[in-house]
Amino acid sequence: GEMIVLLMSGGPGSGKGTQCEKIVAKYGYTHLSSGDLLRAEVASGSERGKQLQATMQKGELVPLDTVLEMIKEAMIAKADVSKGYLIDGYPREVKQGEEFEKKIGAPALLLYVDAKAETMVKRLMKRGETSGRADDNEETIKKRLDLYYKATEPVIAYYEKSGIVRKVSRNTDRNMLIQSNITSVLSLTP
Numbered sequence: 001g002e003m004i005v006l007l008m009s010g011g012p013g014s015g016k017g018t019q020c021e022k023i024v025a026k027y028g029y030t031h032l033s034s035g036d037l038l039r040a041e042v043a044s045g046s047e048r049g050k051q052l053q054a055t056m057q058k059g060e061l062v063p064l065d066t067v068l069e070m071i072k073e074a075m076i077a078k079a080d081v082s083k084g085y086l087i088d089g090y091p092r093e094v095k096q097g098e099e100f101e102k103k104i105g106a107p108a109l110l111l112y113v114d115a116k117a118e119t120m121v122k123r124l125m126k127r128g129e130t131s132g133r134a135d136d137n138e139e140t141i142k143k144r145l146d147l148y149y150k151a152t153e154p155v156i157a158y159y160e161k162s163g164i165v166r167k168v169s170r171n172t173d174r175n176m177l178i179q180s181n182i183t184s185v186l187s188l189t190p
């Protein structure tokens with residue numbers, strides 16, 4: 001049947017990964033974090049991974065084709081068992097969204113985690129104490145944040161035109177509050 005794709009957007013350290021875990025626990029979607037896929041490629045020590053590492057350490061975007069190809073491969077690998085995909089951290093720019101629609105399909109929803117810049121920086125600095133992530137340092141965090149406002153925020157406006165954007169806000173005990181009801185979409189079975 002129909003393949004369901006949800007996109008999870010938000011700034012660096014906004015809590016995309018954390019919110020995705022909650023959705024997966026509740027609805028059993030396949031979570032694919034583009035950042036995690038890229039970090040796995042770096043960890044593999046491949047030639048492709050070495051090039052990616054340099055880009056990510058600077059807080060810049062890796063080439064569009066590379067990340068889209070990795071997402072597509074990961075989706076195909078899970079196609080038999082997946083009831084839907086939750087794609088975290090992609091698209092990072094409008095062009096990435098356009099290419100996704102051409103090569104894979106149209107998303108059902110774009111979920112968007114809203115957080116203040118100050119909050120994101122604070123969380124990433126804290127996470128950096130233990131994460132071992134080369135990009136969880138003050139200088140790279142600033143670049144990731146700048147790039148988010150410049151390139152990624154316009155993605156939200158782009159999908160707003162099709163009426164599929166749902167904002168996720170979090171209360172203090174980290175429960176997920178999604179503006180307007182998404183249960184009807186999330187509960188669909190393919």
Ligand SMILES: Nc1nc2c(ncn2[C@@H]2O[C@H](COP(=O)(O)OP(=O)(O)OP(=O)(O)O)[C@@H](O)[C@H]2O)c(=O)[nH]1
Pocket residue numbers: 010011012013014015016017018019035089123124127170174
């Ligand atoms: N206080 C608080 N901390 C949170 C919340 N959500 C996430 N965090 C913390 O903030 C940090 C970033 O959360 P992630 O879920 O890794 O954020 P992300 O958007 O996936 O960030 P990237 O991996 O950089 O893309 C982690 O250390 C989380 O534990 C929240 O609702 N409240």
Ligand SMILES: Nc1ccn([C@@H]2O[C@H](COP(=O)(O)OP(=O)(O)O)[C@@H](O)[C@H]2O)c(=O)n1
Pocket residue numbers: 010011012013034035036038055056057059060061062063067088089090091092135144
């Ligand atoms: N679609 C993507 C996702 C991640 N990336 C790269 O991977 C890094 C980490 O991405 P991430 O999603 O794990 O983390 P945040 O930048 O959201 O904190 C980014 O800073 C980019 O260098 C990318 O280029 N394109």
Ligand SMILES: [Mg+2]
Pocket residue numbers: 016017033035
């Ligand atoms: Mg993440």
